[in-house]
Amino acid sequence: MRYSLADHLKQFSRPAAMAAAAVSWLALAACTPANDNDWQGYVEGEYVYVASSQGGRLDRLSVQRGQQAALGAPLFTLEAGDESAARNQAQRQLNAAEAQLADIQSGKRPQEQDVTRAQLTQAQAAASKAALQLRRDELQFQAGGIARQQLDDARAAAQTASAQVRQWQSQLAVDRLPSRAAQVRAQQAQVAAAQAVLEQADWKLGQKTINASRAGLVFDTMYREGEWVAAGSPVLRMLPPENVKIRFFVPETILGRLRINQALTLSCDGCQASVALRISYISTESEYNPPIIYSNQSRAKLVYMIEARPAPADALKLHPGQPVEVKLP
Template sequence: MKPQLKNRLTLLAIVAAALAAGAYAWTQLRATGPGENFASGNGRIEATEVDVATKLGGRVQDILAQEGDFVDAGQLLARMQIDTLEAVHAEAKARLQQSVAAQASAQAQVAVRESDKQAAQAVLAQRQSELEAAQRRLARSQTLVREGAASDQEVDDDRARERSTQAAVVAARAQVNAAQAAIDAARTQATGARATVAAAEATVARAKADIDDSALTAPRSGRVQFRLAQPGEVLGGGGKVLNLVDLSDVYMTFFLPETVAGRVALGSDVRIVLDAAPQYTIPAKVSFVASTAQFTPKTVETASERQKLMFRIKAQIDPQLLQKHLRQVKTGLPGVAWVKLDAETPWPANLQTRLPE
């Protein structure tokens, strides 16, 4: 065998041995971790998703965002046609004006009825004065008759006058009572008119709110993931127009066997290594540990044989860290999450935090 060929074969053998050793080491690292104080589970990068949807059914007029766009909370993303809503709003405002006019008329009626009552009270006071005068005159006549200074006819006339005046007082008091009843009725109508105005104002406000809700804004900052409708489409109430991903709420969900999950505490340190970028190690914190176990999902890989019961763990990535690398955040990427079971144990060199520049 030629020396040159022999050297090449030797080099290939060394490379093959190195690759085999590396593959074995990687397999062992994934299987057992860097020590008994560490555990791992596979998962995918996820983020909170929010659908931008219509409140009312209608036709989509404009969509101002494209897939992949970064948007801020409150930013206008789409508009719905509002011709019908504007007509409803105009009608509601017209009815409100009618109600306000009716309320003013009812208040005026209250004032009129109160004036009528004052007039009736004045008449009553006059009739009461006349009654007092008639009663005094009758008393004098009766005294004069006993003294022989007046005739019985005069007494009879005074008595008739006194009784007539009493009847006039009763009639005047009835007029006052009737005026008070009219005031109460007018006030009731005024109260009803005020309620009608309030209802009309609420209708106007509701129509205005429907118009405002037809301008679809971003409920939170994030990235547009999917465009689910196109301008001109007619959507029902709750129809989805866009799907947003909140890049400030990114996490990885993974599963650990019941023998390990009991040692995982909220706030425990986690390191995430993505399959697409194994050169980076992303720090995270345990934000959720399931209180009950579940059967092993099909997508979960375990170190040895499949465990029957697993606990779901959620590792949250720091929002401030995400803001620094916002445009590099990708959801759906698979990877491995390593969790430290003992807070005093340092991370091994291969799991120290390493982030892109």
């Protein structure tokens, strides 16, 4: 005797029939292909670790975790007693080198030149007296009043006095001259070296106060005020909005439809509106499963990682680790 399917179902009660229908619907749903323009992903951040090249005690932490820091805003300050003293020492050494250079370039001081002028005046007076005595002795010698020896002594004294005048005149001219070019160049090098030391001291002192080089979210703080911070040890972990990215995975069959800078849209729970994205990276290596699986359809499939970035203004609405849905527009 032949039975139809309807006759066969009549043998079951109504609840059993409903259960069988549900199983059939689930089997049909499992065979339905997934939407090729819709992928699950999550928000990720590329953090910036803010540190100082110098070590020291953390004197002031100017921001808190979760705060948005503007460009140039103060972040933290380390104690700087040693660096301040080194900077002051370098400044005084530069001042001394510059003063020495100015002294070399200007010749002797006016007071020193006055001493030389006085010596010249004395020599000129002595030369005038010697010249007058020589004329007298010449007249006396012609009259036979003195011996030739006395006349010779008078001539020698006049010549000596005249030579002393020329000596002090030359000395005064030398006093007015700057130092030799080689000495000036050597002192100029000393000034340049002192300037470099001052610049280095200024840089080290500036490293004790760190300001935000980029605007962003203060994601975490690693130290408290009063703790010692080693040189190069991060004090803050920041997340600039341009470092926020979306990571999702697509099957191999979709890979050929995507390209760098391609436009996408993002939606998430609690988002007021969709967010525009641009693909920034397409992995060249395949994976079997993404590290975080939000979709059962991606299990045990060959997938490729894709990264896309929102505009900085839209990135402020997203949070690292947040699940999102990415679509082709």
